[in-house]
Amino acid sequence: MSPEENPTFKSPAYEVIPVPIEKIHSNDYNPNHIATPEMILLYQSILNDGYTMPIVCYYLKDSDKYEIVDGFHRYTIMREHQDIYEREKGLLPVVVINKDISHRIASTIRHNRARGTHSIELMQKIVGELIECGKSDEWIMKNIGMDADELLRLKQISGLAALFANKTFSKSWVV
Template identity: 70%
Template sequence: MKSPVYNVQAVPVSKVRANAYNPNSVAPPEMKLLETSIWEDGYTMPVVCYYLPDEDVYEIVDGFHRYTVLLTSKRIREREGGMLPVVVIDKDISARMASTIRHNRARGTHSIELMTNIVAELVQAGMGDAWIMKHIGMDSDELLRLKQISGLAALFKDREFSKALGV
């Protein structure tokens, strides 16, 4: 059996629907970052679906949030022509539920050490705080913490600090 990714289809978003069993949720800042990612890079991963021929509908197994971005972002929907990249798997409902959970749990987490190194490299490449926060989805507190962890004085060169009162 060949992997489904070798058969990506452009499907009208009106023919795609969410499943009723996905326990995953994404916080608003990460949804905004996902929208930015899709705007900047395009859809780089198709949505995994199961095709229901009786209804002529594609039900999502993985990729609900990528689908949601197409529904909620006018600029992306227009650029994509209302089409969503989809791959189809042919499994029964139990196997689809298990697949949804595997996809959700296999995403992993970011290493603080590696994120600190990335921030340091971006700063050294001349990227400002605003650029870093926008393009990698950080708020100012998180960025400051990663700069503090790195201990590199160069990371703070453009930062203003106030003097403590009474000193």
């Protein structure tokens, strides 16, 4: 059930929990990359201001781990900087969302597109995975903020015929 369909929905930001960094891991569907100067700036921000935004995660009950949906670079700062790790006592502020994999992928993309850049290759893979999950072009465009041309270009450059399966094409080329 989506938040708009749930009258008792409460934003995850109101339920931040401290989670040991050892219980958190990255996902394999994040196409966002930050250049070195921006990572240095992020480190400075966290060093001077602390963690001002929680890491968004999905809780994996079977393994008692948290998979990052958004916040990989904030997580990386703690992992790579002992001073931050010690100051924060190895704990990251986390909010948990409970969504299936296709909605977690869409959440990651929405968070990233609002502020970052994406790897074309990984975006192709993500589109392919969403199509394999049975998501329509309309669902993909709506949920990860793509327009029809961008989605078509990603499908075309991927070269995967399966991405075009079950589609109706115009006969406009017929004489």
